[in-house]
Amino acid sequence: MNQPPGIKLSGQHHLDGQLLFKAELELPAGAWTCLLGRSGVGKSTILRLILGLDTGGVFDGNIVASDGAPLDRRIGYMAQSDLLLPWLTVLENICIGARLRGASPDLDRAHALLARVGLADRAGAKPAALSGGMRQRAALARTLMEDRPVVFLDEPFSALDAGTRADMQELAVEVLAGRTVLLVTHDPAEATRLADQIVVLSAEGATRWPVPSTPPLRGLSDPETLRCQSRLLDHLRGVAA
Ligand SMILES: Nc1ncnc2c1ncn2[C@@H]1O[C@H](COP(=O)(O)OP(=O)(O)OP(=O)(O)O)[C@@H](O)[C@H]1O
Numbered sequence: 024m025n026q027p028p029g030i031k032l033s034g035q036h037h038l039d040g041q042l043l044f045k046a047e048l049e050l051p052a053g054a055w056t057c058l059l060g061r062s063g064v065g066k067s068t069i070l071r072l073i074l075g076l077d078t079g080g081v082f083d084g085n086i087v088a089s090d091g092a093p094l095d096r097r098i099g100y101m102a103q104s105d106l107l108l109p110w111l112t113v114l115e116n117i118c119i120g121a122r123l124r125g126a127s128p129d130l131d132r133a134h135a136l137l138a139r140v141g142l143a144d145r146a147g148a149k150p151a152a153l154s155g156g157m158r159q160r161a162a163l164a165r166t167l168m169e170d171r172p173v174v175f176l177d178e179p180f181s182a183l184d185a186g187t188r189a190d191m192q193e194l195a196v197e198v199l200a201g202r203t204v205l206l207v208t209h210d211p212a213e214a215t216r217l218a219d220q221i222v223v224l225s226a227e228g229a230t231r232w233p234v235p236s237t238p239p240l241r242g243l244s245d246p247e248t249l250r251c252q253s254r255l256l257d258h259l260r261g262v263a264a
Contacts, residue, residue, distance in 0.1 A: 034084010
């Protein structure tokens with residue numbers, strides 16, 4: 024893997040002539056940033072802007088990588104919808120990146136990841152035969168399969184039961200160690216557990232929220248982690264923390 028860059032976004036985004044957000048956001052190299060904020064504030068839009076995808080609006084500002092090199096092809100992306108191709112099996116979906124590049128997929132790695140996400144026995148199934156949580160795990164495996172220095176995850180664990188969610192968080196932290204990760208989540212517990220940096224997006228800006236002094240992956244019963252989580256929840260509910 025190439026050295027992961029940091030990323031800076033600064034500017035404002037308009038939708039139908041109305042300001043959606045004005046923000047300065049810095050993603051430190053090799054660290055996890057968790058992005059929270061109310062529904063519709065523009066979190067996925069930020070991911071799509073950095074990815075160079077259509078957002079339906081107009082962005083006026085700058086997006087730069089710390090090494091000055093273009094970001095395209097260096098970012099792995101797991102969107103909110105799983106984007107699994109219905110005519111391919113789970114295994115074929117996981118290997119789609121290599122297939123699109125005309126390369127041979129690393130099947131050992133694909134099977135190992137399938138086992139890690141609990142889908143070893145579903146490799147030959149089509150996505151329509153999976154539950155929502157299984158599809159989300161397949162999409163996570165597909166994202167982890169790509170060896171990208173930067174990874175964007177848009178609510179990757181939202182459809183999972185609590186136990187599986189904790190397992191998948193641990194898998195992602197392990198596989199993505201040392202990469203620049205931007206995780207969009209609505210879950211203060213998830214952000215508090217995983218983040219090197221927490222950012223709350225509102226129309227007025229992107230505000231950094233203090234994280235516990237211990238490193239991720241934090242224990243959920245750790246008192247400092249619980250305090251941070253509950254203050255963050257209060258803040259997100261519009262209550263003074
Ligand atoms: N392709 C598009 N064309 C037009 N408007 C869009 C498009 N994509 C998103 N929007 C609008 O941009 C705004 C921000 O959407 P976005 O998905 O970034 O919010 P979000 O903070 O990620 O929300 P959520 O937490 O509900 O996923 C919303 O008003 C949405 O309707």
